[in-house]
Amino acid sequence: MTPDASSELHSSAPERITLHGRTFIRYIERHIIAEAIRTIAATINRDYAGREIVLLVILKGAMMFAADLARALNITVQLEFLRASSYGSALSSSGTVTLESNSPLEIVRGRDVIIIEDIADSGVTIRALCNRIHQFGPRSLAVAALLSKPSVHKGTIQLDYVGIEIEPVFVVGYGLDYNELGRNLPDIYRLADHD
Numbered sequence: 001m002t003p004d005a006s007s008e009l010h011s012s013a014p015e016r017i018t019l020h021g022r023t024f025i026r027y028i029e030r031h032i033i034a035e036a037i038r039t040i041a042a043t044i045n046r047d048y049a050g051r052e053i054v055l056l057v058i059l060k061g062a063m064m065f066a067a068d069l070a071r072a073l074n075i076t077v078q079l080e081f082l083r084a085s086s087y088g089s090a091l092s093s094s095g096t097v098t099l100e101s102n103s104p105l106e107i108v109r110g111r112d113v114i115i116i117e118d119i120a121d122s123g124v125t126i127r128a129l130c131n132r133i134h135q136f137g138p139r140s141l142a143v144a145a146l147l148s149k150p151s152v153h154k155g156t157i158q159l160d161y162v163g164i165e166i167e168p169v170f171v172v173g174y175g176l177d178y179n180e181l182g183r184n185l186p187d188i189y190r191l192a193d194h195d
């Protein structure tokens with residue numbers, strides 16, 4: 001493929017898409033996402049200058065965010081992955097959070113850890129993650145979320161780095177899914193009001 005063909009491919013983002021029969025409208029364009037990530041990376045680079053950190057990436061939603069953020073960091077990074085699922089409907093979490101990890105969480109002991117999450121909605125997932133990670137004695141623990149819906153947070157949530165604050169709408173794209181579809185979209189889309 002020529003470079004021209006690839007840029008054409010990327011500029012043809014549709015205004016509306018359909019996933020599982022529901023309509024989503026383009027909401028946050030990729031250059032806004034990229035700018036938000038550059039800002040978070042600059043802050044982390046400054047806050048952790050000269051240190052070595054563990055990025056604990058919460059799968060699957062945070063994979064795109066983590067891939068872009070990690071490459072914008074100029075400090076030494078260890079990448080680890082954790083699966084967090086909250087069983088409920090496709091549009092809201094149930095409040096019960098299950099965690100699965102391939103590598104033992106012992107690796108966080110004595111380390112500077114940043115949890116990388118896609119979105120803080122109710123905040124229940126982030127709270128459960130923080131409680132769990134604290135049990136393994138990290139030297140420090142911070143949380144980075146690409147998106148946050150502050151008006152629907154339930155109680156206080158630790159959020160050290162937030163990319164973009166959004167309205168309480170359901171969004172997909174850039175890692176976020178609707179029933180497992182939409183994660184590959186380079187832009188973020190919101191559920192259409194009438195849908």
Ligand code: IMP
Nearest residue numbers: 061093120121122123124125170171176
């Ligand atoms: P919580 O309500 O903050 O615990 O959100 C839990 C999880 O639900 C997040 O990590 C996301 O994976 C998912 N989630 C919350 N809001 C959205 C959304 O608008 N779109 C897609 N997934 C979401």
Ligand code: MG
Nearest residue numbers: 059060061118
């Ligand atoms: Mg998720």
